[in-house]
Amino acid sequence: VLTHRDFHSRNLMLYRDRLYIIDHQDARLGPPSYDLASLLGDPYVELEDALVEELIEFFLKEKARVDAGWRSAERWATFRQEFDLMSLQRLLKATGTYAYQAAVLGNPVYAPYIPRALQRAARVLFRLGRFPALRETFEEIIAPALLEWERVATEANRQ
Helix, strand or coil: CCCCCCCCCHEEEEEEEEECCCCCCCCEEECCHHHHHHHHHCCCCCCHHHHHHHHHHHHHHHHHHCCCCHCCCCHHHHEEEEEHHHHHHHHHHHHHHHHHHHHHCCCHHHHHHHHHHHHHHHHHHHHHHCCCHHHHHHHHHHHHHHHHHHHHHHHHCHH
């Protein structure tokens, strides 16, 4: 399917009660789960897990309503696996982009979103139950770094 490939809250604009999608120069063919994973895993917005699940189910029901190929439990299960894989990929990509902006380009504006992106990536990674080396990296390196990040941020907010 045609995917936007940067489908998140900051690229959705409401103007005169109409929704506009911007920043579509990277659009190309991709998996049906890609844009939904991008939107629902958007590090700029905090969505409750229950709402994410509700929106995924809504998406699947709408797909099944218009396409008979989406009406089986097997298709839904396959989509959920794809969704989790796309979510993990998108969140890790976003983290890399945010870190590059801060560390290499000296632009710290995206740095505050790194912890949320990594926390979401960890939840997806462990739900998938795959990629043991990456899980080990999260457990041994990233999780302690996130705790330290939170400690430093809390101290900075107190001052």
